[in-house]
Amino acid sequence: xxxxxxxxxxxxxxxxxxxxxxxxxxxxxxxxxxxxxxxxxxxxxxxxxxxxxxxxxxxxxxxxxxxxxxxxxxxxxxxxxxxxxxxxxxxxxxxxxxxxxxxxxxxxxxxxxxxxxxxxxxxxxxxxxxxxxxxxxxxxxxxxxxxxxxxxxxxxxxxxxxxxxxxxxxxxxxxxxxxx
Amino acid sequence: xxxxxxxxxxxxxxxxxxxxxxxxxxxxxxxxxxxxxxxxxxxxxxxxxxxxxxxxxxxxxxxxxxxxxxxxxxxxxxxxxxxxxxxxxxxxxxxxxxxxxxxxxxxxxxxxxxxxxxxxxxxxxxxxxxxxxxxxxxxxxxxxxxxxxxxxxxxxxxxxxxxxxxxxxxxxxxxxxxxxxxxxxxxxxxxxxxxxxxxxxxxxxxxxxxxxxxxxxxxxxxxxxxxxxxxxxxxxxxxxxxxxxxxxxxxxxxxxxxxxxxxxxxxxxxxxxxxxxxxxxxxxxxxxxxxxxxxxxxxxxxxxxxxxxxxxxxxxxxxxxxxxxxxxxxxxxxxxxxxxxxxxxxxxxxxxxxxxxxxxxxxxxxxxxxxxxxxxxxxxxxxxxxxxxxxxxxxxxxxxxxxxxxxxxxxxxxxxxxxxxxxxxxxxxxxxxxxxxxxx
Numbered sequence: 001x002x003x004x005x006x007x008x009x010x011x012x013x014x015x016x017x018x019x020x021x022x023x024x025x026x027x028x029x030x031x032x033x034x035x036x037x038x039x040x041x042x043x044x045x046x047x048x049x050x051x052x053x054x055x056x057x058x059x060x061x062x063x064x065x066x067x068x069x070x071x072x073x074x075x076x077x078x079x080x081x082x083x084x085x086x087x088x089x090x091x092x093x094x095x096x097x098x099x100x101x102x103x104x105x106x107x108x109x110x111x112x113x114x115x116x117x118x119x120x121x122x123x124x125x126x127x128x129x130x131x132x133x134x135x136x137x138x139x140x141x142x143x144x145x146x147x148x149x150x151x152x153x154x155x156x157x158x159x160x161x162x163x164x165x166x167x168x169x170x171x172x173x174x175x176x177x178x179x180x
Numbered sequence: 181x182x183x184x185x186x187x188x189x190x191x192x193x194x195x196x197x198x199x200x201x202x203x204x205x206x207x208x209x210x211x212x213x214x215x216x217x218x219x220x221x222x223x224x225x226x227x228x229x230x231x232x233x234x235x236x237x238x239x240x241x242x243x244x245x246x247x248x249x250x251x252x253x254x255x256x257x258x259x260x261x262x263x264x265x266x267x268x269x270x271x272x273x274x275x276x277x278x279x280x281x282x283x284x285x286x287x288x289x290x291x292x293x294x295x296x297x298x299x300x301x302x303x304x305x306x307x308x309x310x311x312x313x314x315x316x317x318x319x320x321x322x323x324x325x326x327x328x329x330x331x332x333x334x335x336x337x338x339x340x341x342x343x344x345x346x347x348x349x350x351x352x353x354x355x356x357x358x359x360x361x362x363x364x365x366x367x368x369x370x371x372x373x374x375x376x377x378x379x380x381x382x383x384x385x386x387x388x389x390x391x392x393x394x395x396x397x398x399x400x401x402x403x404x405x406x407x408x409x410x411x412x413x414x415x416x417x418x419x420x421x422x423x424x425x426x427x428x429x430x431x432x433x434x435x436x437x438x439x440x441x442x443x444x445x446x447x448x449x450x451x452x453x454x455x456x457x458x459x460x461x462x463x464x465x466x467x468x469x470x471x472x473x474x475x476x477x478x479x480x481x482x483x484x485x486x487x488x489x490x491x492x493x494x495x496x497x498x499x500x501x502x503x504x505x506x507x508x509x510x511x512x513x514x515x516x517x518x519x520x521x522x523x524x525x526x527x528x529x530x531x532x533x534x535x536x537x538x539x540x541x542x543x544x545x546x547x548x549x550x551x552x553x554x555x556x557x558x559x560x561x562x563x564x565x566x567x568x569x570x571x572x573x574x575x576x577x578x579x580x581x582x583x584x585x586x587x588x589x590x591x592x593x594x595x596x597x598x599x600x601x602x603x604x605x606x607x608x609x610x611x612x613x614x615x616x617x618x619x620x
Contacts, residue, residue: 014299047278089534117563117565118461118543118545119496119519119521119537119545119567120476120521120522120535120545120568121387121388121523121567121568121611121612122388122431122432122445122475122476122489123473123475123489123496123521123522124477125387125408125429125431125475126431126445126447126452126473127427127473129428129429129447129452129453130473151428152406152407152408153404153408153429154385155387157354157387157403158362158385158387162586163586164565164583164586
């Protein structure tokens with residue numbers, strides 16, 4: 001679900017950027033400028049920081065910056081049932097997280113792994129750790145330092161959504177990136 | 181006389197327990213009775229002296245015998261006479277009612293004191309003999325202990341198996357206050373859920389309680405430092421000690437039957453593996469070494485081997501390894517399930533209680549018993565999210581956590597699957613029962 005909305009945001013931004021290029025407009029906001037909330041790509045990007053400068057490469061750079069911001073805004077990564085590896089679709093987003101950590105050596109994050117309630121609690125505790133580790137390893141390979149990242153698993157003890165539905169289960173199989 | 185003495189010391193010990201009591205007690209429900217129960221008449225005990233007792237001893241005995249299943253107590257309204265001692269018993273009255281056994285008794289309240297004397301006598305109707313009888317003395321606050329003690333005697337006289345009615349359980353309760361806040365409690369109660377007490381409260385998760393073999397301490401995992409760490413707590417005094425602080429996962433503490441060691445799961449060396457910590461020397465021994473998940477250790481009765489779950493072949497299966505053996509000398513115990521988890525041997529050392537998911541297509545997790553000699557498997561439950569099986573110290577019943585109407589509850593099933601009872605919670609999700617050893 002979060003993956004989908006992120007993609008929607010990206011597409012929305014591309015459309016806005018193209019529109020901005022055509023209109024030759026420019027805005028004064030920096031890249032720190034506010035974006036809309038998650039899942040509200042259209043309205044969020046209308047007052048966005050799309051600095052454009054036709055004919056130079058800086059437009060592409062700022063697009064990259066926006067993509068980085070959007071990527072860093074995604075802090076929950078969902079997993080398939082009984083699978084400990086993160087989804088390939090999250091790879092690009094996690095690369096931005098890794099680069100951000102590499103660029104900010106004082107930054108510390110905590111990866112909190114979770115599982116749905118099926119299966120035993122101890123197994124789910126171990127599974128949550130494997131999920132968090134799969135993201136940890138990817139972040140390190142892509143530039144983060146081991147000392148910047150703490151891993152903890154909550155197993156099935158802290159569900160995001162109560163209940164026995166498939167949708168609750170899919171929301172509970174996750175790793176949350178918590179900035180400390 | 182022995183029993184009387186041991187009851188005295190047991191009662192004295194229980195006086196020192198923490199005084200918190202929990203209003204939200206678990207109350208027992210019998211969900212399935214035995215097909216062929218033993219008829220027994222438990223006559224209301226007569227009361228001499230002034231005062232009203234807070235507990236009905238004979239009713240507690242009836243409940244004990246009924247919920248553990250092999251007995252069918254006679255309704256009081258069907259009794260033809262209400263004897264309270266041997267000379268008032270006419271066997272004929274009970275033979276007419278097709279009763280096999282009879283329990284009678286009387287309670288004396290000592291004037292001006294908090295002491296009660298309970299005399300009980302137990303008879304075999306068909307053989308017309310008295311099987312047992314004695315006088316138990318205790319405080320008026322210990323009527324439940326006295327009743328459970330009498331149940332132990334009746335159960336052992338009839339079945340030949342030691343009764344477990346004076347045992348206790350610890351378990352975890354999670355109370356969802358808001359999406360941001362859950363209150364976790366470690367609680368202790370009688371085996372039937374009565375007289376619950378809070379041992380620990382936290383806003384961070386509490387997991388995996390395990391009794392020491394003496395019943396004095398409980399080990400568990402608490403996230404109170406933001407990380408899962410293992411603690412040991414003295415049940416009577418509340419004194420507690422953090423005993424692990426290794427990097428990454430610290431989980432699944434499990435006391436060895438000889439009380440000298442604690443098995444646990446640590447992932448300090450990469451992936452979750454089984455370790456054993458010597459409680460006297462703090463020496464840590466690595467037992468398994470595999471890049472995939474090894475967890476859920478339990479001990480064999482001789483404290484020499486550990487049964488554990490591993491996903492080394494792709495899915496969780498049960499394995500056994502002797503302490504000190506090389507990691508190649510692992511014996512696989514389960515084969516015919518998609519996932520087999522959380523296994524522990526019954527006292528017989530042959531039957532392995534475990535959580536079982538039969539096939540990939542079947543999403544149910546149920547409690548089952550595998551006989552490792554005959555390889556026969558008996559699935560004991562018909563619910564779908566069963567976990568954390570814990571065995572009564574006499575091997576007669578298994579208590580486990582499951583979901584009922586979306587809430588976590590504790591269920592118990594007899595080892596033959598014939599009898600079931602449930603301890604529904606009036607508040608919160610109840611989970612991870614751990615049945616105590618014999619306590620007296």
